[in-house]
Amino acid sequence: MAKIKTYDVLLxxxxxxxxxxxxxxxxxxxxxxxxxxxxxxxxxxxxELADDxxxxxxxxxxxxxxxxxxxxxxxxxxxxxx
Numbered sequence: 291m292a293k294i295k296t297y298d299v300l301l302x303x304x305x306x307x308x309x310x311x312x313x314x315x316x317x318x319x320x321x322x323x324x325x326x327x328x329x330x331x332x333x334x335x336x337x338e339l340a341d342d343x344x345x346x347x348x349x350x351x352x353x354x355x356x357x358x359x360x361x362x363x364x365x366x367x368x369x370x371x372x
Contacts, residue, residue: 296342299329300354303364307356323367330371340368 305311306322314321330336343350344365351358 296339296346296350297353299339300343300350300356300361300364304354304356307360322364326364326367327371330368336368337372340365340372343368 302311303322303325306314306325307318309315309318314325333339343361347358347361350356350361354361356364
């Protein structure tokens with residue numbers, strides 16, 4: 291299975307939530323959940339990535355521009371799917 295970097299996931303989800311990604315038009319929260327569900331199922335390092343995000347919520351928030359509560363929401367969505 292493929293590996294993916296922490297900030298790649300955060301930036302993709304941030305774009306989806308803001309409606310900036312034309313491939314994910316419509317309900318932004320539903321689309322972000324769908325993306326995270328696919329990510330958790332398709333990538334070997336999903337658990338490690340969720341752990342890394344949670345350990346670095348402030349940095350993750352700064353890089354993505356998302357509120358720390360939204361960062362924790364992302365972590366929770368990934369873990370729900372594992």
